[in-house]
Amino acid sequence: MNDGPSRIGVVGCGLMGAGIAEICARAGLDVLVAVSGPSSVDRARRRVADSLSRLADKGKIDREEADAAARRIRITSALEDFADREFVFESVTENETTKAEVFTALDGVLRDSDAILATNTSSLPIVRLAKATRRPERVIGTHFFNPVPVLPLVEVTASLLTSEETLHTTEALLTGPLGKQVIRSRDRAGFIVNALLVPYLLSAVRMVESGHATAEEIDTGMTLGCAHPIGPLRLIDLIGVDTLTQVASGLYEEYRDPVYSVPPLLARMADGGLLGRKSGQGFYAYPS
Incomplete structure (x- = not known):
């Protein structure tokens, strides 16, 4: 080699x-x-x-x-x-x-x-x-x-x-x-990117869950107000609701920090097969 x-x-x-x-x-x-x-x-x-x-x-x-x-x-x-x-x-x-x-x-x-x-x-x-x-x-x-x-x-x-x-x-x-x-x-759960990204994504889910704002409003705010290329809820649909749930669970297991705890809405979506783009339905619908 x-x-x-x-x-x-x-x-x-x-x-x-x-x-x-x-x-x-x-x-x-x-x-x-x-x-x-x-x-x-x-x-x-x-x-x-x-x-x-x-x-x-x-x-x-x-x-x-x-x-x-x-x-x-x-x-x-x-x-x-x-x-x-x-x-x-x-x-x-x-x-x-x-x-x-x-x-x-x-x-x-x-x-x-x-x-x-x-x-x-x-x-x-x-x-x-x-x-x-x-x-x-x-x-x-x-x-x-x-x-x-x-x-x-x-x-x-x-x-x-x-x-x-x-x-x-x-x-x-x-x-x-x-x-x-x-x-x-370093060999820490979430490494660099997900250790920072996951709390942001979970916070967006909690805003939807509490009725604070809709998925569309949150995504528009972050794309037009913060110049993000994609909003957090659309990004979750791209990553996969199941994948985010697994990653967040691993982070919570390591750090025991509430910012990494999986919101009930996200857990129920994973249970119901509403996984995002891969299943055709997540926070948004993706017709075939």
């Missing part, structure tokens, strides 16, 4: 996983994506192909580049196929047990003892995921932002057990071929 990893694995092909796979393929890297089962393979392939096609349609990349990137991505439902991977991005649901199970499985599959395991968590302690493996010094956090191909930032979080070599290799991959900008965060 002296020249940097070229065989990349991505576990999970939701919005974040697909975006990570896409930017790796566009960088000329060999990408293997793992999905949950055989029935998800075609759906994952379509998601990546559609995203590349949209970029070509908008003139962001040419059609030949889009086709070449698509050819660099293979999809599998078997983690055993990851044996030759040098660097693996995990991007499954924001659940510590699920992520730890993935890390344990990958640890048993990867042949290269120097292979790095990176988690795209936005709130979970990196050190606890590292301890699910026999290579804790090769585990690191890489928190991308949605949409991955567009937003330039990645929060890189080394645990107390992460080696300097792992940190440097990861940052070189992100800032080099992947073209991202990196900020370092």
Whole structure:
């Protein structure tokens, strides 16, 4: 791995996983994506192909580049196929047990003892995921932002057990071929961005819940009054009500600060499947 990893694995092909796979393929890297089962393979392939096609349609990349990137991505439902991977991005649901199970499985599959395991968590302690493996010094956090191909930032979080070599290799991959900008965060729930962002989003939910203002009024106030590119309630719909609920719960568990407590309205929306854009209904409706 002296020249940097070229065989990349991505576990999970939701919005974040697909975006990570896409930017790796566009960088000329060999990408293997793992999905949950055989029935998800075609759906994952379509998601990546559609995203590349949209970029070509908008003139962001040419059609030949889009086709070449698509050819660099293979999809599998078997983690055993990851044996030759040098660097693996995990991007499954924001659940510590699920992520730890993935890390344990990958640890048993990867042949290269120097292979790095990176988690795209936005709130979970990196050190606890590292301890699910026999290579804790090769585990690191890489928190991308949605949409991955567009937003330039990645929060890189080394645990107390992460080696300097792992940190440097990861940052070189992100800032080099992947073209991202990196900020370092300590291994604390929420890292930098979510530790600041989540209380703001939850405050907006509480304003709706109390009848203080409507979602539209709050979002208009923050976009036109504070020059935010998107209002907090529309941002929650983009992130996913379920994802925000999980992240906020993790922050509250760590800090026990009421600013991170999940408002009842948000919890009931998550229970009812009103998840935002992904379900078609959140604080706003998203017709098909």
